[in-house]
Amino acid sequence: MSQEEVILPLGDFADLDRGGPIPLYFQLAQKIESAIKDGRLAPGSRLENEIALGNRLSLSRPTVRRAIQELVDKGLLVRRRGVGTQVVHGQIHRKVELTSLHEDLSNGGKAPSTKVLEIKRSNADQKIAGHLNVKVGSPVLMIKRLRFADNVPVAILENWLPEDFVDLADENLASHGLYQLLKARGVSIKVAQQNIGARKSNTAESEMLNVEKGSALLTMERTAFDATGKAVEWGHHCYRPDLYSFEVTLVEK
Amino acid sequence: MSQEEVILPLGDFADLDRGGPIPLYFQLAQKIESAIKDGRLAPGSRLENEIALGNRLSLSRPTVRRAIQELVDKGLLVRRRGVGTQVVHGQIHRKVELTSLHEDLSNGGKAPSTKVLEIKRSNADQKIAGHLNVKVGSPVLMIKRLRFADNVPVAILENWLPEDFVDLADENLASHGLYQLLKARGVSIKVAQQNIGARKSNTAESEMLNVEKGSALLTMERTAFDATGKAVEWGHHCYRPDLYSFEVTLVEK
DNA sequence: GAGTGGTCTAGACCACGCA
DNA sequence: GCGTGGTCTAGACCACTCC
Numbered sequence: 001m002s003q004e005e006v007i008l009p010l011g012d013f014a015d016l017d018r019g020g021p022i023p024l025y026f027q028l029a030q031k032i033e034s035a036i037k038d039g040r041l042a043p044g045s046r047l048e049n050e051i052a053l054g055n056r057l058s059l060s061r062p063t064v065r066r067a068i069q070e071l072v073d074k075g076l077l078v079r080r081r082g083v084g085t086q087v088v089h090g091q092i093h094r095k096v097e098l099t100s101l102h103e104d105l106s107n108g109g110k111a112p113s114t115k116v117l118e119i120k121r122s123n124a125d126q127k128i129a130g131h132l133n134v135k136v137g138s139p140v141l142m143i144k145r146l147r148f149a150d151n152v153p154v155a156i157l158e159n160w161l162p163e164d165f166v167d168l169a170d171e172n173l174a175s176h177g178l179y180q181l182l183k184a185r186g187v188s189i190k191v192a193q194q195n196i197g198a199r200k201s202n203t204a205e206s207e208m209l210n211v212e213k214g215s216a217l218l219t220m221e222r223t224a225f226d227a228t229g230k231a232v233e234w235g236h237h238c239y240r241p242d243l244y245s246f247e248v249t250l251v252e253k
Numbered sequence: 254m255s256q257e258e259v260i261l262p263l264g265d266f267a268d269l270d271r272g273g274p275i276p277l278y279f280q281l282a283q284k285i286e287s288a289i290k291d292g293r294l295a296p297g298s299r300l301e302n303e304i305a306l307g308n309r310l311s312l313s314r315p316t317v318r319r320a321i322q323e324l325v326d327k328g329l330l331v332r333r334r335g336v337g338t339q340v341v342h343g344q345i346h347r348k349v350e351l352t353s354l355h356e357d358l359s360n361g362g363k364a365p366s367t368k369v370l371e372i373k374r375s376n377a378d379q380k381i382a383g384h385l386n387v388k389v390g391s392p393v394l395m396i397k398r399l400r401f402a403d404n405v406p407v408a409i410l411e412n413w414l415p416e417d418f419v420d421l422a423d424e425n426l427a428s429h430g431l432y433q434l435l436k437a438r439g440v441s442i443k444v445a446q447q448n449i450g451a452r453k454s455n456t457a458e459s460e461m462l463n464v465e466k467g468s469a470l471l472t473m474e475r476t477a478f479d480a481t482g483k484a485v486e487w488g489h490h491c492y493r494p495d496l497y498s499f500e501v502t503l504v505e506k
Numbered sequence: 507g508a509g510t511g512g513t514c515t516a517g518a519c520c521a522c523g524c525a
Numbered sequence: 526g527c528g529t530g531g532t533c534t535a536g537a538c539c540a541c542t543c544c
Binding site: 043086088092216229241246249252 | 442
């Protein structure tokens with residue numbers, strides 16, 4: 001048996017909420033995803049084809065396709081023309097998302113907390129102005145924070161925000177993530193460009209992160225853009241690599 | 254003028270190759286992308302709406318939507334219901350792709366070369382078997398390479414491949430990337446899960462990478478899957494952080 | 507040749523943001 | 526109220542893979 005056996009996702013895909021606010025393709029994608037995660041769809045098994053699945057659920061083919069495409073984009077499924085759709089082998093990691101460190105830690109079962117080290121209103125120098133796409137000299141807010149997970153220092157976060165946010169209240173920063181605060185002001189991050197690297201820690205960093213001087217740090221630089229495409233945040237962070245790493249899932253298009 | 258001006262992508266979008274093998278949505282996406290990159294579509298400017306664009310090019314709306322969605326996924330455009338589609342501010346980095354280090358260096362204008370340090374056929378221990386999703390004791394191939402860019406050592410690469418590839422010829426590895434060799438055998442990587450971290454270098458690594466002992470290294474662990482969802486490669490790499498870093502673009506869905 | 511996913515059309519209705 | 530993107534339908538033809 002060189003061919004993987006064909007397993008059909010049976011039964012309970014029929015209960016779709018057609019009137020509700022949740023898109024049908026999304027509901028279907030969730031159902032298939034949970035079937036994969038709890039083993040009802042085994043790694044390597046083939047899915048029912050798009051048309052049959054659509055007929056069975058009374059969905060049009062584009063809707064079924066879109067549901068499947070979501071999972072292909074997440075790296076859970078693989079499709080081949082003329083062959084079919086299969087579940088990817090190997091245990092599935094959590095998907096890549098645009099999250100802040102604050103959320104990452106919460107989701108990981110750690111209790112995040114934050115100490116605001118510095119918060120300063122100033123004017124953009126050339127570097128900051130370039131990253132935020134604002135004029136040199138325009139007002140910006142600099143925030144420097146130390147992030148803890150279960151009371152252990154994990155990361156030093158330095159962020160700059162443009163003019164619109166220079167009045168961000170520092171007391172909120174201690175209890176909420178930066179992205180949470182921005183969201184509360186109606187700003188949601190849509191796109192972020194990150195660059196991940198490494199370097200040695202200096203004296204100050206070593207003390208703050210409670211590591212030896214000269215130990216390796218994981219670093220990240222990021223520019224984040226809102227729904228209008230404007231840069232709303234630029235920052236560089238450094239992390240204790242024994243406590244934090246970046247997970248990425250890549251999908252060939 | 255609080256509102257960004259509306260700029261329409263003019264003229265030269267009309268020359269679509271309808272009979273050819275390149276999908277229409279892809280051709281349109283490329284045209285829009287190049288218009289963004291060379292400045293004909295300014296950052297922050299609004300695109301023509303989907304329907305008008307479709308009419309003008311004699312394309313159906315789903316086709317136009319798909320072209321735009323490609324660019325949204327790449328982080329070049331941002332869409333808002335009820336408002337429109339806008340170009341993201343800020344200079345555009347290259348998109349994230351599933352590439353090997355070999356290609357990365359080539360694309361970056363560096364000349365990649367490789368020294369094969371070790372190549373060994375053995376049997377999977379528990380760790381390797383787990384990563385590759387094969388039985389403990391099944392044949393695997395271990396490859397250890399040193400990768401140079403312009404004759405400067407950049408990375409140490411250690412990879413394990415399952416049974417099907419234990420006969421990979423080592424002479425090819427010196428001149429080609431691993432993914433190139435796999436592709437030549439009809440295996441294309443579709444999904445990869447990576448974990449990026451940092452740590453200090455040990456003595457052997459320091460000598461090979463020509464850095465001080467105990468300096469910071471950027472590390473990456475990866476499992477790669479082919480079109481059938483099978484794991485075809487697991488490896489851990491370490492990079493000189495002054496010569497290499499990871500770029501990632503994240504898009505909120 | 508049969509079966510699969512890949513692309514494309516031409517409509518429809520809805521939800522949201524804004525004036 | 527109007528214009529936008531978001532979702533959905535019901536078809537069609539094609540390209541590729543496998544037998």
